[in-house]
Amino acid sequence: MASSPSLLVLVALLALFSPAVLASGREKRTHVRVYVHEQFSGPNATVVNVAPSPFGANSTFGEVGAVDDVLRAGPDPSSEEVGRYQGLFAGADVADANYFAAITLVFTAGEHNGSTLSLQGKYTFPEDEGLERPVVGGTGGFRMARGFSLLTVVSTPPEAAVYQLDLFVFTPRRRY
Ligand SMILES: *[C@@H]1O[C@H](CO)[C@@H](O)[C@H](O)[C@H]1NC(C)=O
Numbered sequence: 135m136a137s138s139p140s141l142l143v144l145v146a147l148l149a150l151f152s153p154a155v156l157a158s159g160r161e162k163r164t165h166v167r168v169y170v171h172e173q174f175s176g177p178n179a180t181v182v183n184v185a186p187s188p189f190g191a192n193s194t195f196g197e198v199g200a201v202d203d204v205l206r207a208g209p210d211p212s213s214e215e216v217g218r219y220q221g222l223f224a225g226a227d228v229a230d231a232n233y234f235a236a237i238t239l240v241f242t243a244g245e246h247n248g249s250t251l252s253l254q255g256k257y258t259f260p261e262d263e264g265l266e267r268p269v270v271g272g273t274g275g276f277r278m279a280r281g282f283s284l285l286t287v288v289s290t291p292p293e294a295a296v297y298q299l300d301l302f303v304f305t306p307r308r309r310y
C-alpha cells in the first residue's frame with residue numbers, strides 16, 4: 135500500500151517543492167500574509183471615490199478612486215500595523231463592476247519593514263474563491279520580485295471591510 139503509484143507521485147512532488155530544494159534554486163520564495171483594513175466612510179475613510187462614472191450611478195465605467203488602507207498583522211483592528219495598501223483604481227469595464235487597480239504595499243514594520251511590493255491588475259470585489267492579482271515588482275528586500283496575490287474577505291462590518299491578503303513572492307537569490 136505504501137508504494138502505490140499515487141503516493142509515490144505525491145512524495146516526489148512534496149520533495150520537489152520542499153524548502154531544501156527551493157533553497158538550492160535561483161529564486162527564493164516568500165509567503166507574506168497581511169490583513170487589509172478598509173474604511174468606506176467618515177473622517178477616517180481609507181478609500182475615496184474621486185470621480186463617478188459619467189454614465190451615472192448604475193455604471194462604474196470611468197469611475198476613479200484612491201485607497202490608503204491599513205495593513206495589519208491580523209484581522210483584529212487592534213492588531214499591529216505593518217504597513218499601508220496605497221493606490222489608485224479606475225472602472226475599466228463597460229458592462230460590469232470591474233476595475234483596473236495599481237497598488238503599492240508599503241511595509242513600515244515587521245520583517246519586511248522598508249520594502250514595498252507592487253500589485254497591478256483587474257480588481258473585482260472578492261467572492262468566495264478570492265481574487266487573484268499579479269505581483270509585478272518590489273523594492274528593498276523585494277527588488278526584482280514577481281509572483282501573485284490572493285485576496286479574500288474576512289469580514290464586512292458596517293462601512294468597512296477586512297480582507298486577508300496572501301502574497302507568494304519570488305525574488306532572485308543573487309542580490310541586485
Ligand atoms: C479617527 O482616527 C482617530 C485617530 O486614530 C481617532 O482618534 C478617531 O476616534 C477616529 N474617528 C472615528 C470616527 O473612527
Ligand SMILES: *[C@@H]1O[C@H](CO)[C@@H](O)[C@H](O)[C@H]1NC(C)=O
Pocket residue numbers: 190191192
Ligand atoms: C439604475 O437602474 C435601475 C434598475 O434598472 C433603475 O430603476 C434606475 O433608474 C437606474 N438609475 C440610474 C441613475 O440610472
Ligand SMILES: *[C@@H]1O[C@H](CO)[C@@H](O)[C@H](O)[C@H]1NC(C)=O
Pocket residue numbers: 242243244247248
Ligand atoms: C522601520 O524602519 C524604519 C527605517 O529603517 C525605522 O525608522 C523604524 O523604526 C522601523 N519601524 C519598526 C516598527 O521597526
